Amino acid sequence: MTRLDASDLATHLGREAEAVCRHYLGAGRRQGNYWLVGDARNTPGRSMFVRLKETAKGPAGKWTDAQSGEHGDLLDVIRESCGLTDFADVVKEARTFLSLPRPEPAPATKKRPGTPAPSGSAEAARRLVSMSQPISGTLVETYLRTRGITALHGTGNLRFHPRCYYRPDDHGPTETWPAMIAAVTDLRGTITGAHRTWLAPDGSDKAPIDTPRKAMGDLLGHAVRFGIAGEVMAAGEGIETILSARQAIPHMAMAAALSAAHLAAIQFPETLHRLYIVRDNDPAGDGARDSLVERANAAGIEAIVLSPVLEDFNEDLRRLGIDALRANLRVQLAPQDVARFWLQTA
Structure with missing residues (x-):
């Protein structure tokens, strides 16, 4: 440069x-x-x-x-x-x-300062992301490392909130826990939602609560994105699943759709020619895989399924180790992508 x-x-x-x-x-x-x-x-x-x-x-x-x-x-x-x-x-x-998302400009209609955003709305999600901080040196890093995830480049869509509200149900008292906040964006990079993973106070695990993961905002078709998609990208359900795959293929753009249903409906960038589907080994993952393959083929996009040995790629990473994960993924990539992405990590 x-x-x-x-x-x-x-x-x-x-x-x-x-x-x-x-x-x-x-x-x-x-x-x-x-x-x-x-x-x-x-x-x-x-x-x-x-x-x-x-x-x-x-x-x-x-x-x-x-x-x-x-x-x-x-x-x-x-x-x-x-x-x-x-x-x-x-x-x-x-x-x-x-290339990261920016919160959309405030609407033309003025609101009184301090007016809360509607609960669970895209606006509430944008506010939550803006109130959070980068993950470097935080409990989010600690938590991800306990999951075997150490390659945290390009993870600007992940944030940390030290005291994120959690309500067990509509009538229960509000609690606060540290949380990993993930910005959900559309193809233009606009924040449409957020995903919260509440963490234990020392970051050693998820928080000991009934529902440690919740999403909010407009999620359908959108995703938590890592890297900038070009002709090739990978998409899967969970954040940790995708981050685990990035341990082996760190230079490929990837996106976490947050659920099997949302994975099946994920939007395709106009530049996309080949989509890797990072599947989970369960019936919901099979259904998302089939729907997404059909949609991709109809759009003229080659779809290749990446399958874990165990339940998902994070379990592969933690139980089998990074070398086994890499070996399993390498043989599933198209030959041209081995040269394009894999050799950069050698």
Whole structure:
């Protein structure tokens, strides 16, 4: 990447300065035209300030740490907050962020400040996602690692909420638990829903509640997306199933539809030529597989089914290990995709 390319990327990030700060510097807060935080590594505090709008003093996205004297742009924020050392990884993360969903603009009809969004609505989902923080260094990372999932690149649609509301039923008392929040998006990247996985306080497992997973918003046809789909992508039901498959094929775009019924109805990107269906070994998974194969073929898209050895790919990962998972998936890929995706991981 040339300096001009990097400069252009920093300029694009500057146009989204507040969104960048909320995503990577979630320990801070906005004050006037600046975002205040402890430092570029997202430490709580107020010594670092990021300019959110272009002024006579300089462009949006420039920042200064009054305590250390450090200064830079939003590419530096991404590098420091994510702990990246290779500039190519910084560029990749920045481009991934710029492809992430943004909450839709507020409707023209004004609401009184503090007016709650309708429970379970797409608007409520967008608010929940916006109130959450990146997963780096949080209980979400801890939880996923207990599930054998360590490849967390391109997971900007996963967020962490330290005190997410949980109500056992319509009449029970409201509880709060830490939660993994997953943004559900349409093909344009607009947030249409959210999926919550409530976690144990130490992140060692799901929370000990009756229903530790719930979705909200408009889900039909949409998904939790990892990577940018081109001619090839994979789609499956669960987030952990998809993240497990990404352990073996980390450079392929994938999407979690959250249920068998929603997988069968997932929307296809216009660029898609080949779809890998990451199935679960159960009757619902078989039904979703058959429906999706039929829909894909009718749209002129080649459909290839990826099957686990055990119940699902996360169980394969945890019980059989990463080498067995890779071996099983490799033989199921089209030969051209072995060269396209697999050899990048070798």
